[in-house]
Amino acid sequence: MIVMKKVVVVGAGAGGGLVTSKLRAKTSREEVEITVIDSTGRTDFQPSYPMVSIGLKRPSEIGVSFDNFSKTGIKPVKAKVTSINADERIVKTDTGDIPYDELILSPGAKIENEKLPNSESIGHFWDMEHSLDLRKKLINLKEGKIVIGVTSMIYKCPPVPWEMGMLLDNMYRNLGIRNRIEIKVVHWAPKPMSMFGPVISDPVTKWMEESNIEGNYGFEFSSIDPEKKKIISKKGDEENYDLAILAPPHSVPDFVKNSENLLSQRGWLDANANTFRPKKYDDIYGLGDAIAPTLGLGMAGVFAHFQADTVASLVLNDLDGIYPPFAYNKVGLCASDMGSTGWISYCDFSGKIKDNSVPFPDCGVLGSGPLFKLAHSIYEKYFLGAVYGGWIR
């Protein structure tokens, strides 16, 4: 008699979504029961949130209800994970307990919206709801200064403050009011995208200058004064704004924070770069943004994508004992749509994962120009199609 194995995936984003569809494609419904738990009940192509905030994309174009998983026998559970009982192999959620044989954790980072003041002149695009809210704020702004910044060293999609600067430049040029809008990126990096080295930083610096996007670099965020409309750095420097677009603090999800055995020394979800398991368990895997700081990576869907390829192969190997493990590809690709132009850059993070003191990864630029804008949209459709097998209408 076949004993049905239970695979539980926490998170239906880039990592969780892709690993789920890969597992379903390689296993039968009779032999493996797959459950996906997600608090939003949706898979969004998160790199397109900036486009939602400037009105270029609609939410329905970049997000799919995870109820579609049920079409291939995957059980979607809309719930918030509260804790993991790893000894008894149970995921505890606010709607009930879910047992597992194999557990895959891809919960993403917790976006701490409550740590930003609720103000008409502050917004962000790090989740769907706030991207839609920011859209209204951007449309209402007819003149003044927009500051794009980050409140923590770690945040989702490291290049996005500069990408957003270019998108806003293009948007206000099209509206004919660019001369009345000042755009400034305020960031801890010493130069635009300098965390990726000069191959990436130099052309981006040039684009910022050409687009008249100012910068305040080496600015480590300390606090915000919504009354005086100022953000203040740790050194006490101030930057005033009419509209501040700020990445809220990102932190490890509470259920991971409260499970000592799942935490790495860096305080995030523990995972090894080869096995993707935390040190103490051989039936739990981690991937995506929640493990990125542990591995010394930035938070980006492309890392989750390639980690999903590897994690799916490792879980399949656990299930049948023969499936060949797929080595983790540490190259990251970034396809950016920046309004009037697009570009594709790539970096090999192997050296950085091995030794975090390496200043930046080995990077290159595939090309730039209007044609490269297509890459972002093509990948968006590819991603959603790959997760839901094309049933995305």
Add this chain to the structure above:
Amino acid sequence: MSDEDILDRIRELEPTIDAIKKLQESGLMAALETLAEQADLIINYASDMEILGTLSLLFRLMGIADISLGKINQEDLIKDAKEIDWASLFKMLFSILKYIANDAKNIPKPAGKQKLKDALGELRSPETEYLMKLMSGISSQIMSKKD
């Protein structure tokens, strides 16, 4: 939709169905099916620094080639090509080939395996760019004399 409408739609699709049938018979459809089956890993396989570096160089080369070729009036070029004394040109080319064949043994082989990326890197050298610009300049001069 009536039966007649459905038949009309099928007739409209006939050329497409025929093309698909030919693809199926040729074996190309089976190859496409394999690609589709492996599609989930294509991006992963293609995300290789050697492949991406080569693509990056190709895109840059295309840029240089585009600038050079863009200055050429193709109609005049074809007309001029017809006026070339091909017999003399081939005679000259064969003498160059003979010279290369005789001296090939004296040309040192590159150390190690020559990678496509390296070869393209050499193509992108300042000397090649100078040669392309020189050709572009000569072609511009020829065209301007035609006016």
